[in-house]
Amino acid sequence: MSAFPTADVLVKGGRIWRGLGLPEASALALWKGRVLAAGTESDLSGLAGADTRLVDLRGRLAVPGFCDAHEHLIPIGLGLVELDFKPPRATAIAQIVDAVAAEARRLGPGAWIIGRGYDHFHLDVKRHPLREELDRAAPDNPVYIRRTCGHMGVANSRALTAAGIPEGVNDPPGGAFERRDGRLTGLVQERAQEVVYRVMPKPDRTNLIEAIERAGRHCLSQGLTSVVDAGVGLRAKFEEWFAYREARQTGRLPVRAYLSFTGGPDGALADARAAGLVTGIGDETMRVGPVKFWADGSAGGRTAAMSEPYRCCGGEKGMLCFEDREMEAMVAEVHAAGWQIAIHAIGDAAIGQAIVAIEKALKARPKPDARPRIEHCGFVTDRQIGEMKRLGIIPSPQPVFIHEFGDLYVDVLGEARSDASYPMRRWHHRGLRPAAGSDAPVSSDNPLIGLHVMVTRKTDRGRVLGSSETLPLADALHTYTANGAYSAFAEAERGTLEVGMLADLAVIDRDLFSVDPAGLLEAKVDLTILGGEVRYDRLGEL
Numbered sequence: 001m002s003a004f005p006t007a008d009v010l011v012k013g014g015r016i017w018r019g020l021g022l023p024e025a026s027a028l029a030l031w032k033g034r035v036l037a038a039g040t041e042s043d044l045s046g047l048a049g050a051d052t053r054l055v056d057l058r059g060r061l062a063v064p065g066f067c068d069a070h071e072h073l074i075p076i077g078l079g080l081v082e083l084d085f086k087p088p089r090a091t092a093i094a095q096i097v098d099a100v101a102a103e104a105r106r107l108g109p110g111a112w113i114i115g116r117g118y119d120h121f122h123l124d125v126k127r128h129p130l131r132e133e134l135d136r137a138a139p140d141n142p143v144y145i146r147r148t149c150g151h152m153g154v155a156n157s158r159a160l161t162a163a164g165i166p167e168g169v170n171d172p173p174g175g176a177f178e179r180r181d182g183r184l185t186g187l188v189q190e191r192a193q194e195v196v197y198r199v200m201p202k203p204d205r206t207n208l209i210e211a212i213e214r215a216g217r218h219c220l221s222q223g224l225t226s227v228v229d230a231g232v233g234l235r236a237k238f239e240e241w242f243a244y245r246e247a248r249q250t251g252r253l254p255v256r257a258y259l260s261f262t263g264g265p266d267g268a269l270a271d272a273r274a275a276g277l278v279t280g281i282g283d284e285t286m287r288v289g290p291v292k293f294w295a296d297g298s299a300g301g302r303t304a305a306m307s308e309p310y311r312c313c314g315g316e317k318g319m320l321c322f323e324d325r326e327m328e329a330m331v332a333e334v335h336a337a338g339w340q341i342a343i344h345a346i347g348d349a350a351i352g353q354a355i356v357a358i359e360k361a362l363k364a365r366p367k368p369d370a371r372p373r374i375e376h377c378g379f380v381t382d383r384q385i386g387e388m389k390r391l392g393i394i395p396s397p398q399p400v401f402i403h404e405f406g407d408l409y410v411d412v413l414g415e416a417r418s419d420a421s422y423p424m425r426r427w428h429h430r431g432l433r434p435a436a437g438s439d440a441p442v443s444s445d446n447p448l449i450g451l452h453v454m455v456t457r458k459t460d461r462g463r464v465l466g467s468s469e470t471l472p473l474a475d476a477l478h479t480y481t482a483n484g485a486y487s488a489f490a491e492a493e494r495g496t497l498e499v500g501m502l503a504d505l506a507v508i509d510r511d512l513f514s515v516d517p518a519g520l521l522e523a524k525v526d527l528t529i530l531g532g533e534v535r536y537d538r539l540g541e542l
């Protein structure tokens, strides 16, 4: 009798990339949701029994399941049923107006119409939609459509009235209502959006669970087996936690989730703490993650806080959401309470604020291996990279931003700053552990696009931004697998296909190591295996 049990699944017949620096395999045995053994088919033949399920790679590539280290599962799921204006879906203002008008007819007067994803740089008019255009499309409905970055949106007159925003309104701290000739244009920026969100219909528990399930299934179709939800509470405060918990208990959470709770005055953190939650609570399927604070906005929307002005707009440098001392106090307090810290910071001024806040918090309450994260961390300076290394700060970048917004970055920030943005190679080579993500639904959550960017630094129009920041494919895969696990304190259970690790795999339709880089954009995920179970099967082969 063999000393080994019989494998539940035997993966064979292709190339199995098990993790950076690990020997590759051509066969993998899975047992009780974990990797039992790796080697060649003949090495593992003794592990196959009558009940062993065979997964024949037929020359394809298997990799550890991808981890999206920064996305928004609930907004992805809710967004799958909202009006979607993401380019190339909307490239003309008329398409937005027509879709809003059609939705008004469908829903009837009074109902909120919610859309997302427009990018004014990709619209024929090269500007945000106007309040009046949305009024004409839906005179009897409140309408709010968010820009692709989520940091701003356009409200029509009904929505402004519903939110109690008069023409003479003052801008709130950290936000703005755009005006032209003394009249509101409908554009609502940064924290001013909270005024609109307050009156928008909140998804209920059922809607939230449906969103989690819908989004999770979508993630599986992208080869993602784990995600970091970078903002639990964004849409429905602490109710989102109850939805996650119920989804988990009823088998409706399709992917592993590490949950980052929104901090700040309007976040879900206070309720999370009152409920006794803290980073680390949970299991390998769902775990409480960090507290997330916002230091600034987005580069494309010109609200990311920079130390040097944007190129376009009269010396503007973006905006910080909080004063330094406010940020420092919030970060120190939750760090001392035992939470991992995650700070959204895109511009170098915001990244600087985040680094100082983290350093002060660590100094006041030293904690080995605190793994603070800076989310996005796009326009980081060389000196800041050194400080991040010293403090053990994890960058959580979105390579896909270069694909989708790279040309826009050049427009608003110039070439030098855009070339140096999201410095995957410098981080990797200087010993930091960048954990790649997508920020979906802001950008596509297809990890193959992120891998393509890391290997080529190409925008979707083919421009190369900073060729010195390219990474070899294996290093790029590492950022999308092991580093994501590390950013969630989960490197002992997932992120590689070492023996004993969770049996989470993605099978790609071609061997990415032997195709031209352009092939990465055409590649598809054929199979996704989570905990040894096939959860996505594009071709229905099994």
Ligand SMILES: [Zn+2]
Pocket (backbone or CB within 6 Å): 070, 071, 072, 230, 439
């Ligand atoms: Zn995000």
